[in-house]
Amino acid sequence: MTELEERWRRVLEGKAEAEKAAGREAGSVRLLAVSKFQPAAAIAELYRLGQLDFGENYMQEARAKQTELADLAIRWHATGPVQTNKAKDAAGHFHLLHTLGSEALARALVRRLPEGAVQDVLLQVNIGEEPQKSGVAPAELPAFVETLLKEGLAAEQGAGLRLRGLMCLPPNCGEGELARPYFAKTRLLRDELERQFGIALPELSMGMSGDYREAVEEGATIIRVGTDIFGARPSRI
Secondary structure (H helix, E strand, C coil), X not given: CCHHHHHHHHHHHHHHHHHHHCCCCCCCXXXXXXXXXXXXXXXXXXXXXXXXXXXXXXXHHHHHHHHHCCCCCCEEEECCCCCHHHHHHHCCCCCEEXXXXXXXXXXXHHHHCXXXXXXXXXXXXXXXXXXXXXXXXXXXXXXXXXXXXXXXXXXCCCCXXXXXXXXXCCCCCCCHHHCHHHHXXXXXXXXXXXXXXXXXXXXXXXXXXXXXXXXXHCCCCEEEECHHHHCCCCCCC
């Protein structure tokens, strides 16, 4: 067994323990392996072990890996900020885009989607209201969702952008219990949006290497883990 496989299996075990501790069904939380700056060979190794979901932060790197690994049925996720001028590289090319946080990006993605295509998206919440981070402030989420729905930029079903839930990066990323209140707040925000707009938002993308257990206990359906799987991240592949 390689070191990569050992680390990956430890994360799976940790996820399973957190699911059990929270009284959740085994396997109900999806593990997203964040593979930015990692070589295609490492992604292929994990895929052959059964890891299907991989997250990339940079469009150019992601699209290159998608081409190189096109023979594998990988579910690619866009987990980093997407600039409007990169919308053509994102729209229709990812299983799930985690970082929709502006009307401008929504419009750019819709323009670039092939006719009749669907792009699943999560709304990025700036849960700590930090000026250096992207995302929608919690108080502005209802108005943002209302705009997306009324303007026909997103819907619960049908072609175009399909709203699937929320994503957050708390101020205390990777710091275990310090991040827990932000995960709980994100879950409550999701629940309120579902009630207010009568839509289903089943996904909560939250939790990373240092705090994914707390995220699972607070309702995460997707955890984004990089370092605990791949080890220390190189600056570039």
